Amino acid sequence: MIDLKLREERFVVVYRLTGAKEDAAAMASDICLEDTVELPYDLVTEGLIRDHIIGRVEDLRPVADGVFEARVSFAVETTAFEFTQFLNVAFGNVSLKPGIRVERFELPDSLLQIFRGPRFGVEGWRRRLGVPKRPLLCSALKPMGLSAAECAELAGKLASGGIDLIKDDHGLTDQPFARFEERAVLCAKAVKKSNEQTGLNCIYMPNVTAAPEEMLRRARMAREIGTGGLLVAPGLTGYDAMRRLADDDAVALPIMAHPSFQGSFVTNRSCGFSHGAIFGQLARLGGADATIFPNYGGRFSFTREECGRIVEFSRMPMGRISPIFPTPGGGMSLDRVSEMSRLYGNDVIYLIGAGLLRYSADLPNACRMFRRMAESSASADPANDGG
Amino acid sequence: MIDLKLREERFVVVYRLTGAKEDAAAMASDICLEDTVELPYDLVTEGLIRDHIIGRVEDLRPVADGVFEARVSFAVETTAFEFTQFLNVAFGNVSLKPGIRVERFELPDSLLQIFRGPRFGVEGWRRRLGVPKRPLLCSALKPMGLSAAECAELAGKLASGGIDLIKDDHGLTDQPFARFEERAVLCAKAVKKSNEQTGLNCIYMPNVTAAPEEMLRRARMAREIGTGGLLVAPGLTGYDAMRRLADDDAVALPIMAHPSFQGSFVTNRSCGFSHGAIFGQLARLGGADATIFPNYGGRFSFTREECGRIVEFSRMPMGRISPIFPTPGGGMSLDRVSEMSRLYGNDVIYLIGAGLLRYSADLPNACRMFRRMAESSASADPANDGG
Numbered sequence: 001m002i003d004l005k006l007r008e009e010r011f012v013v014v015y016r017l018t019g020a021k022e023d024a025a026a027m028a029s030d031i032c033l034e035d036t037v038e039l040p041y042d043l044v045t046e047g048l049i050r051d052h053i054i055g056r057v058e059d060l061r062p063v064a065d066g067v068f069e070a071r072v073s074f075a076v077e078t079t080a081f082e083f084t085q086f087l088n089v090a091f092g093n094v095s096l097k098p099g100i101r102v103e104r105f106e107l108p109d110s111l112l113q114i115f116r117g118p119r120f121g122v123e124g125w126r127r128r129l130g131v132p133k134r135p136l137l138c139s140a141l142k143p144m145g146l147s148a149a150e151c152a153e154l155a156g157k158l159a160s161g162g163i164d165l166i167k168d169d170h171g172l173t174d175q176p177f178a179r180f181e182e183r184a185v186l187c188a189k190a191v192k193k194s195n196e197q198t199g200l201n202c203i204y205m206p207n208v209t210a211a212p213e214e215m216l217r218r219a220r221m222a223r224e225i226g227t228g229g230l231l232v233a234p235g236l237t238g239y240d241a242m243r244r245l246a247d248d249d250a251v252a253l254p255i256m257a258h259p260s261f262q263g264s265f266v267t268n269r270s271c272g273f274s275h276g277a278i279f280g281q282l283a284r285l286g287g288a289d290a291t292i293f294p295n296y297g298g299r300f301s302f303t304r305e306e307c308g309r310i311v312e313f314s315r316m317p318m319g320r321i322s323p324i325f326p327t328p329g330g331g332m333s334l335d336r337v338s339e340m341s342r343l344y345g346n347d348v349i350y351l352i353g354a355g356l357l358r359y360s361a362d363l364p365n366a367c368r369m370f371r372r373m374a375e376s377s378a379s380a381d382p383a384n385d386g387g
Numbered sequence: 388m389i390d391l392k393l394r395e396e397r398f399v400v401v402y403r404l405t406g407a408k409e410d411a412a413a414m415a416s417d418i419c420l421e422d423t424v425e426l427p428y429d430l431v432t433e434g435l436i437r438d439h440i441i442g443r444v445e446d447l448r449p450v451a452d453g454v455f456e457a458r459v460s461f462a463v464e465t466t467a468f469e470f471t472q473f474l475n476v477a478f479g480n481v482s483l484k485p486g487i488r489v490e491r492f493e494l495p496d497s498l499l500q501i502f503r504g505p506r507f508g509v510e511g512w513r514r515r516l517g518v519p520k521r522p523l524l525c526s527a528l529k530p531m532g533l534s535a536a537e538c539a540e541l542a543g544k545l546a547s548g549g550i551d552l553i554k555d556d557h558g559l560t561d562q563p564f565a566r567f568e569e570r571a572v573l574c575a576k577a578v579k580k581s582n583e584q585t586g587l588n589c590i591y592m593p594n595v596t597a598a599p600e601e602m603l604r605r606a607r608m609a610r611e612i613g614t615g616g617l618l619v620a621p622g623l624t625g626y627d628a629m630r631r632l633a634d635d636d637a638v639a640l641p642i643m644a645h646p647s648f649q650g651s652f653v654t655n656r657s658c659g660f661s662h663g664a665i666f667g668q669l670a671r672l673g674g675a676d677a678t679i680f681p682n683y684g685g686r687f688s689f690t691r692e693e694c695g696r697i698v699e700f701s702r703m704p705m706g707r708i709s710p711i712f713p714t715p716g717g718g719m720s721l722d723r724v725s726e727m728s729r730l731y732g733n734d735v736i737y738l739i740g741a742g743l744l745r746y747s748a749d750l751p752n753a754c755r756m757f758r759r760m761a762e763s764s765a766s767a768d769p770a771n772d773g774g
Binding site: 016030035036037038039040043044046048052053076077080082083084085087088089091092093094095096097098128140142143144145146169170171173174175176209210211212213215222233235236238241243244259260261262263264265267268270271272273294299300301329351353354357358367 | 391417422423424425426427430431433435436439440464465467469470472474475476478479480481482484485489527529530531532533553556557558560561562563564584594597598599600601620622623624625627628629630631646648649650652653654655657658659660686687688717740741744745
């Protein structure tokens with residue numbers, strides 16, 4: 001007889017089930033089997049496996065017409081204390097069945113201890129930037145097709161106008177017209193030069209999204225070059241690759257996560273993840289210090305409520321895992337800052353790309369306007385109704 | 388003025404658009420901008436960027452009521468000849484917008500040359516196994532919770548019954564009750580011993596899905612131990628991590644891809660990928676030699692037509708990228724083999740887990756029955772209507 005040596009500790013995945021009332025219980029039971037033993041219940045004869053390895057429906061209740069919420073617990077050992085296997089237990093095979101969505105994770109300390117989480121988080125990053133309270137401002141270098149020198153020129157202008165964080169557009173990687181290394185060197189230099197003139201503390205964040213080893217190489221290079229942070233799209237690289245960077249002491253830079261390639265997890269309410277679970281909880285477990293998502297009312301389809309949930313999940317207590325910055329972007333314009341501040345409060349990074357570049361005739365001035373609006377909206381209304 | 392040095396070569400992504408007729412053209416144009424310049428068209432003033440970097444709608448036509456097909460081409464240089472950035476151009480930000488699905492990729496040689504693709508493919512793997520024509524048989528070690536010794540005992544029984552490929556269940560990683568190394572050593576040994584007795588050439592394929600560096604370490608260990616193949620879930624690891632294994636000369640083992648975590652890309656027809664694009668084309672680009680997917684009529688929701696498209700895309704010409712084995716599984720039972728052979732033909736791997744384990748009283752005999760059914764169905768009806 002095997003000796004499972006289980007800790008008797010379990011984590012919970014809360015699922016949203018869409019289906020008929022008579023099917024809900026069967027769907028929940030099916031989840032318990034599908035990502036653990038992958039066998040019909042009658043074939044699981046082993047007492048300990050039946051009793052401990054299979055998921056357990058802790059609660060099942062209707063939340064709307066044809067919608068149910070199931071709290072399913074799993075033994076922490078099923079994850080092998082690995083990120084990939086944690087995702088597999090929570091939403092591996094189950095992802096292939098219609099009508100099942102992950103609403104949120106409830107993780108005990110034993111599981112959270114395997115995740116270092118964000119190296120900086122809201123507090124650490126603010127300390128590093130010397131900005132204790134106001135919203136942070138971020139813009140992007142674009143369009144793809146600019147040379148490295150043109151990117152650097154743009155970076156210099158944005159920095160001189162008081163932007164805090166300048167990131168590569170996430171589509172800039174190592175194209176022949178603006179190689180990674182040349183772009184990173186020139187942009188870091190342009191931002192440094194601007195900082196010397198303004199006395200500000202702007203940082204440049206190159207996009208290091210690439211194959212795992214190449215990503216690590218670029219991140220370490222970025223650190224040596226003197227950039228102040230990194231952009232990663234975990235949907236393209238896998239979450240563990242992002243976490244690898246966050247945990248790397250030779251990199252040790254703040255990371256901003258980009259939602260590229262992850263849309264299919266959220267565009268349909270009956271499958272995938274809740275906005276908070278993926279852009280809040282998974283981003284934090286993956287070591288991101290800020291999480292970009294499409295702002296409501298922009299050119300994407302996220303609602304104000306969905307964005308509010310990302311804010312909530314970016315900040316909710318998660319053991320040792322720090323809160324991170326929600327970073328709404330995607331079609332933001334300057335005139336929306338005041339209204340947005342009511343949802344996002346002060347601990348937010350406002351990401352404006354095209355909305356600033358539109359003022360190319362006097363970009364530094366547009367940046368200063370952006371900063372004034374963010375500062376005044378923050379002090380005028382520090383309350384946050386997004387939680 | 389920058390010198391783009393473009394090759395004037397473009398690749399095509401065919402999108403399925405769901406929406407009103409009056410919106411289709413705008414959706415297609417939007418795709419052209421969203422994953423390249425990420426700017427409104429009026430802000431892209433640069434002639435070369437406008438002319439070459441932005442995607443181009445090559446064709447747009449209705450295919451059903453409220454459904455359109457758009458062929459959009461992109462300059463190969465936009466991908467930086469990187470897998471992650473290729474995925475980003477094809478379905479990065481665009482994934483975040485409702486009503487857009489990737490139907491298929493049409494890639495020119497210059498882009499295909501960056502992908503080595505499957506190291507073995509159908510022909511190479513058949514040569515290695517010494518099985519020139521008949522369908523291959525695969526089963527899985529389960530349930531999670533078995534000890535390494537129990538896994539090995541099961542592997543020995545399956546091997547002695549004539550199963551060709553024995554894989555770990557994809558949820559077996561490095562759990563405390565069956566550590567990766569111990570399991571791989573014992574299972575490889577049990578299969579080797581059985582082969583010595585039967586004269587057959589069964590192989591054991593451990594699941595190496597893990598964080599990138601750990602996955603590479605386990606894959607190399609698996610090779611040294613003498614296992615004959617690997618199981619990887621690219622949805623959990625990222626496609627590049629799987630490709631890294633396929634390209635590694637110190638590993639050099641056939642790879643079977645598992646669809647875990649990828650369901651949200653296909654469960655809704657209006658977003659994500661077509662079944663053929665993700666489980667056929669992307670699996671091949673990622674270096675898989677076989678692609679597991681849920682069989683129609685089993686406990687998942689794939690239709691016969693969707694499975695047929697995976698077969699088609701697993702075999703269609705793609706430059707130097709070899710055809711791979713479609714591997715239907717998930718609730719398969721022995722009595723379905725004959726019917727399934729009409730869709731899958733001979734170049735298929737039949738994956739039966741629970742359907743075999745149900746016969747635990749005499750597993751080797753059930754395996755022999757499975758093999759006879761597959762062999763006779765193949766010779767009786769070699770035609771394949773799945774293409």
